[in-house]
Amino acid sequence: MNSELIDVDTSRRRTVDLTDAVREFCASRGDGLCNVFVPHATAGVAILETGAGSDADFVDALERLLPRDDRYRHAHGSPGHGADHVLPGLVAPSVSIPVMAGEPLLGTWQSVVLVDLNRDNPRRSVRISFLDG
Template sequence: MLDIDTTRRRVVDLTDAVRDFCRARQDGLCNVFVPHATAGVAIIETGAGSDDDLLDTLERLLPRDDRYRHAHGSPGHGADHVLPALVSPSVTVPVQDGQPLLGTWQSVVLVDLNRDNPQRTVRLSFLGS
């Protein structure tokens, strides 16, 4: 289990933690899951502007205003509850010889737009083959 603070970053790279978790295992599937109703996990390129592009796109798709029926919390908090329909709360990565089989530019990231709760838990599990 990972404890992540998203106060400063809305997209947090989890790739090194996933690699560390998988290193002691052989072949199988690694599942990365966030047990939160307002966060998700994605596989994207990071460090080349894609993480900022993702945030910009999500802000356009999910504006923080008063249009949402789910209206408690900070302004636009209802958008946070729609996020997991667009950015899944989990991803599964194949693993071979203890190495996640990610592409050259792929990273596993936590995506969290919620300003009301920056403390997140990420659960890692492994299913061996």
């Protein structure tokens, strides 16, 4: 299996598009599966449309589902940080994408995004791996 770790800054955005990094990583490979994994307890990876408002709508929906208040037992960090630890139950920490001839088989409007509502940690690592088919 081939694998690469990339660093991502989430200080300015709650979703960060990883699609170009995934395409670049897969470009020199043949057929197989690409896995994108975030090794953090407060972030996830999703496939969704970006740039047309869907990514902002997604973050808004998550913030309505996971309000930043004092209801959480996990209470260290900034107010509502417990919500950050619930996020990976809703947005998985990884996605797998089929790859053919080095091209991730994403739909026309699909993008791979890192989802990070955690305001306490703006630096994330993302592991992109490839398993030959």
